[in-house]
Each structure stands twice: as structure tokens, then as C-alpha cells.
Amino acid sequence: MSEGMTILFAISVMLAAVGGAAVLTWFERRLLGLWQDRYGPNRLGPAGILQVVADMLKLLTKHDWTPPFADRWVFIFAPTAIVVAMLLGFAVVPFGPGLHIIDVNIGLLFFIGMTSLAVYSVLLGGLASNNKYALLGGLRSAAQMVSYEVFMGLSLMGVVMLTGSFSMQDIVEAQRGGWFCVSQFLGLFVFVIAAIAESHRLPFDLPEAEHELTAGFHTEYSGMKFAMFMLGEYLGLILVSCMITTLFFGGWLAPFGMTWLPPIVWFSIKTFLIICFFVLLRAAIPRPRYDQLMSLGWKVMLPLTLLNLVVTGAVALWMQGA
């Protein structure tokens, strides 16, 4: 793609991601409603889709208040950081053959780095609010981060070993012979759990935990700053769904040779199904305590990932030798 086309594509990806995140707020509530035997928002517009507009209007017109006891600049910086980091993460997502913003040879590392940066947003938001619930939320976020970041990165190394590259397009191309969700089943399992924790969604939404911490790290946030946190969360959900599609479900590759749909449509369908799966997790699974999450992370997930790495490495070497 030429320079101008790339910029245009980047802008359209950004708009699509933000728009998708906005629609997702409505879609998730409808889907949760379906699974909880109720309707969800269904009053405004066809099937309640205009609820998104109403929510947006409400958030835009709300008083955007910075509490006097908060650390002002950090307080303002925190919600922007999560949105910026998540949007930057979309840069390496391959939407189709040759359809990407950048295809760097460290694409996967870039993704891991960007999602890790998003954690600072939660931490700083909790710290800058100067509120005990927000602080507890930030504390839990830190505890959560040290428990899942390690195995999140390691769980993807099996994919990298089989591909021999960190580039996202190469990873997709390497799955022509078979998707990694089969050969890297353990990696997929661990990464899904890490991805939930990464995007702070139920069952691992410990930092906000509205039942016990009022709203956790964003207790003091209102108006557009709160909207930014929400946007960041939903962007994160879309981003990790894109990543799971790319890394384990063949990205834009068509399943069973059904190439009559364009690659980007296959990519969207897969991502959509994974988003639905995340909503299902939210509807079904209760939230663990954070010590349970930590012990799960260190005692189960990390050994599982290491086992996966050893086996994958051995098989890769054996294949090379054979």
C-alpha cells in the first residue's frame, strides 16, 4: 500500500474499532439479556440499537468532574493512556492478505507491549483518584498483572516457535497447513484466560468489581473520562479477539477452503464469534478472589505454559530433523 493509502486505512481502522466498541456496549447487553432470559435494551430504535446514541449523549453531557483531592494530571492522563495503547495495538492486526497498517517483524511483541501499557492506565487511575476503593482496585490490578503477564507472553511463544517469526502475517500464512488452535491447544487455553484478565472483563474484572469495590479504579471518574475507560475496555476486548483469531484460528484464512467469502469477512466472522464467547464467559462464570487468580496463574497456568513450550520445542526440533 502507498503512504496515503496506509494513513487512510489506519484512520478507517481506528474509526471502525471505536465504532465497533460503541456498538459492542449495546450488543453485549443484548447478548447477556438473551442468555439471562431477558431482553436487554430494546426500546430505542430497531432492537434498541439507538441505545448507543443515548448512552453517548448522556456521557457527553455529563459533568466531567475532577475531584479536588485527586492528582490532577495523572487523573486526566490515565483514561487516555488505555485508549491510545489499545488503538495502537490494532496497528499490527492483519485484516486480510496485505491488509494491515504495519507488518513489523516484531508484531506480536508490539501487541504484548501495547496491552501491557494499558495496565498502567488502570494502575494510575486507581492511584491518582486518592480514594480507597480506587486504590484497592489499582492494587488488585497490579496483583492481577504480575500473575498473568508472564504466562500471557509465554503462551504465545509456542505459536512463534512453530512459525519461526514474530510477524503477524507470517503467523497467519503458517496456518495454511492447519490452525494453531489444534497444535497449540494449551497455548490457546492459557492465552484466552490471560486475554480476559488483560482486557479486565468478567470473570477477571477484579480491578473494578462493582459489587465489592463500588467501581474499583474508576470510582471517581465521570463523564467523558469514564467513557474513555469503557471505550478502552471494549477496544481491548475487540483487540484480544482479533489476536486470538490471528494467532490460533487462522486469521483471515477461510476454513475448509471456503474461499468464496473475502478474507476480511472471514476475519470479521471469527472475531465476532470470539467476542460472543467472551460475552458468554461474562454471563456464566463468577469472579474469583484475587489470591485465587494469583495462585491459578502461578501454580497452574505458568507450569502449563512451560510444558507447552517444552513439548512444542521438542516437536519442532523433531520435525526439523525428520
Added chain:
Amino acid sequence: MQLFESLISQLRTMWRILLHTFSRAETVQYPEQKPYLAPRYRGRIVLTLDPDGDERCVACNLCAAACPPDCIALQQGTREDGRWYPEFFRINFSRCIMCGLCEEACPTNAIQLIPDFEMCEYDRQNMVYEKEHLMIDGPGKYHDYNFYRVAGMQIEGKDKGEAQKENPPIDVRSLLP
């Protein structure tokens, strides 16, 4: 092992939640779709008339005494024919909790709760119902009951001992049985 069991349990939970895709929503779409309200539902309060078309309330004040949030106010008066009646009867529905204790306390079945709960006002003052707002043109849930026909109280046109199932008054000064 325990971990494995809990993993299976979580997967089973997810599967069963997924099956809910095919079950109907329990929601009653309220303004369009009204819920069924039983005849004995405790909603708005009314004052009823006896079968002869006279008001049942005798202004005994028992409802006001029973009312937990003290939302009933009334003043007793006497008509020329000897019947008691409320000079005013006022219920503040912004305080009323629809508990139905007034209905249970009422000796004449005058005050009754009906299956209607849709009382919305923009002005709080409009939630205060006066006697003319409360009074309905009928006997409500009890079609045949008329307090003055069964009570021993003397009113114009009905002397002592003339009520239903009432014996003539005993002459307490006589020794004869």
C-alpha cells in the same frame, strides 16, 4: 484433581448458559403488556358505597390509627338522620405503602384496595386524594354488606332492635325472663 473438577464444572456452566439461547425471555414488556393483577391485589385505595347507595364510611378513624405511615386523615361528622360520615377524607398516596392494614381495620368494608397501581403525577401535591377522588360509585368487593342494616345503632327509619338478626332490646328494669 480438584482443579480438573472445577474446570469441568465451569465448562458445564458455560454450556448450560449457552442453552439459554433457545429459551424465551421472562420479561413482561410492561407498558404494552400488562401483568395480571389478582382481584385482591393491593393497589390504589377507594371508598365504597353500600348497596343502597349511601356511603359506607362511618369515620371511626380505625384506618387512620392502623396506617403505618400515617397517610390517612379524616374528620367525623353526623348527618341529620343519625348516620356518621367523614366530613373530609384525605389519603396522601405519596406516603401510602399499600399495606392494606386500613382495609383490614375497617369495620364497615368502606375502605378497599383495588388492583390499580398506576398513579403517576408530575406534581407531588396531586398525589393527595380527597374524598371525591377516593369515592367510587359502587360496593366494591362486598356486594351485599350494609353496616347500618346489621349494626345495632339507631338511625332515622331504623330503631333499636330492628336490625337483621337483632332481638328487641331487653327491658333491664323488668325481672321477667
